[in-house]
Amino acid sequence: MKGIIFTSLADLVERDYGIQAWQDALDHCTPACGGAFTAGGLYPDEELLDLVSYFSRTLDLEAEFLLRYFGEFLFAELAQSHEFLVNKYNTPKDLLLAVDQEIHRDVRKLYPDTYLPSMEYFDSGEPDKLTIVYQSKRKLCALAEGLIQGAANYYKVDITLLHPRCMHRGDESCELNLQFYER
Ligand code: MNH
Ligand code: ZN
Numbered sequence: 762m763k764g765i766i767f768t769s770l771a772d773l774v775e776r777d778y779g780i781q782a783w784q785d786a787l788d789h790c791t792p793a794c795g796g797a798f799t800a801g802g803l804y805p806d807e808e809l810l811d812l813v814s815y816f817s818r819t820l821d822l823e824a825e826f827l828l829r830y831f832g833e834f835l836f837a838e839l840a841q842s843h844e845f846l847v848n849k850y851n852t853p854k855d856l857l858l859a860v861d862q863e864i865h866r867d868v869r870k871l872y873p874d875t876y877l878p879s880m881e882y883f884d885s886g887e888p889d890k891l892t893i894v895y896q897s898k899r900k901l902c903a904l905a906e907g908l909i910q911g912a913a914n915y916y917k918v919d920i921t922l923l924h925p926r927c928m929h930r931g932d933e934s935c936e937l938n939l940q941f942y943e944r
Contacts, residue, residue: 762808762809764798764804769831769838770812786812828904831904832904847915852916853916853920860880876897876898894934918943919943920941922939
């Protein structure tokens with residue numbers, strides 16, 4: 762998992778719970794790098810999942826809730842550090858439709874060693890609806906939900922999101938049905 766994901770998690774924990782909370786998590790999870798994650802580095806997926814499980818236990822919050830909350834924050838950080846990747850889209854729907862074939866394609870050019878999810882789209886043509894089919898060996902669909910919410914926040918648009926099919930319930934992939942509402 763790219764280091765930018767870990768450095769963003771550190772930013773969120775330090776913002777909401779203070780730097781000692783992040784240090785306590787590192788002391789408990791003991792990542793191989795000792796916590797010296799660099800944005801461009803590559804680290805075992807398990808180390809992210811260990812940190813999420815640690816916070817789930819210590820904060821008594823479901824891991825899915827934490828991943829969703831982190832995804833929302835992560836999008837804002839990714840959009841800020843990769844403004845050039847997002848500034849050509851005017852709506853959350855346009856941006857989300859571009860993630861797989863444009864944004865993540867450019868991410869692969871920037872960071873050739875990344876493993877990115879696959880996303881397919883089903884667009885009924887109704888401007889306020891979009892279905893995304895997410896698939897990844899990491900099964901981070903809760904993070905995807907948060908990133909989608911973060912994209913909606915970025916454009917100040919409200920969304921509803923249904924998740925009728927899910928890899929965590931035995932399905933091949935996750936189906937995310939989105940509806941967008943102008944504020
Ligand atoms: Mn995206 C992982 C970049 C927007 C879904 N994304 C990653 C990683 C990078 C990244 C880097 C880490 C890859 C790795 O660890 O190997 N993503 C971006 C950038 C933007 C972005 C620069 C926009 C700016 N990503 C989005 C949006 C979604 C999304 C919007 C919404 C579905 N990305 C993901 C998911 C992962 C991910 C989910 C976690 C990896 C996985 O699921 O396998
Ligand atoms: Zn799912």
